[in-house]
Amino acid sequence: MSDAGSIKVLAVCGSLRKASYNMAALRVAIAQKPAGMTVEVADISQIPPYNEDVRQQGFPPTVETLRRQIAAADALLFACPEYNYSMSGVLKNAIDWASRPPDQPFAGKPCAIIGAAAGMAGSARAQYDLRRSCVFLDMHPLNKPEVLIGQAQTKFDAEGNLTDEAARGFIRDLMANLAGWARLHRKR
Template identity: 60%
Template sequence: MAKDGGPIRVVGISGSLRAGSYNAAVLKAATALAPEGMTIEIAEIGDLPLYNDDVRVAGYPPQVQRFRDQLAAADAILFVTPEYNYSIPGVLKNAIDWASRPPSQPFDNKPVAIMGASGGILGTARAQYHLRQMLIFLNAFPLNKPEVMIGAAQTKFDEAGKLTDEATAGFIRQLLEALRDWRNRLA
């Protein structure tokens, strides 16, 4: 439970903007698989401008401030990332760069879980490891286990983007339960 006794509020971020994104579909599935006492709100990062410190110094653009406020109000964060060139997508890095600037960067002391889906066999393993490195610098608390790296994603969703693979649904449930427990342990 959150500090106020209410549900644990998780902000979910998909690192893919593509309409048919497997990672967006995984995040949507997670909202339905969340354990009792947890809500997942999906953050919009597609409207964030490219990071420019001159703009930040002049004042956060409204869409950036909205994103930062969303993260600050969350009890935990859930990243769902594809893997581009052995790392996270630029759009996700851009969102992290905007959110992580002073004052009061909202990743500090925040429990975080990571998962991702790809058509390949490794299921975003390298991207997730790069994201973990960033989270260390941001003083976030990434959940170590379970790791959810969904390979061959094209075989796990129907044409409408609905998760159809029960084993994958089970892995997502386990991750969300572990994030709930991790958050409660850190609270």
């Protein structure tokens, strides 16, 4: 955990694609973070597929790192793509690995979710599946604003800049609310 004034956020992006809209949205979130917040982006690209036999011999180093980063964060920020109406396998796999005992690191963590998708719903279905996992993992997901960037291919330019001002505003509000939400949970 960070010192009293500052909020340390760990961001996890569920897309590994170089030109990912979700990563681009995450960059917008980081650019609009409120004063006193730091955001680190986790590297989940090298996490192997979950295998209980492997876990019983110990967490792979990439998972150890992720678990340490989660434990040290005041809050989490997920960028959640939608694959076949749910979260991406890459994101679910990282969550599954990090969630295994001992010391389940997600428990009690405030978190927020943003997402961009090609479809009209802007990853809503995937985000609601992620929220369901948050319940099981005893996280505290921020309710509002929802950041659902639908038809993402029309909302970012060729360089990955977000051109939709409404979406930019929702992301800014979410980051401000996440700071307040994290402080609230720290007082408990």
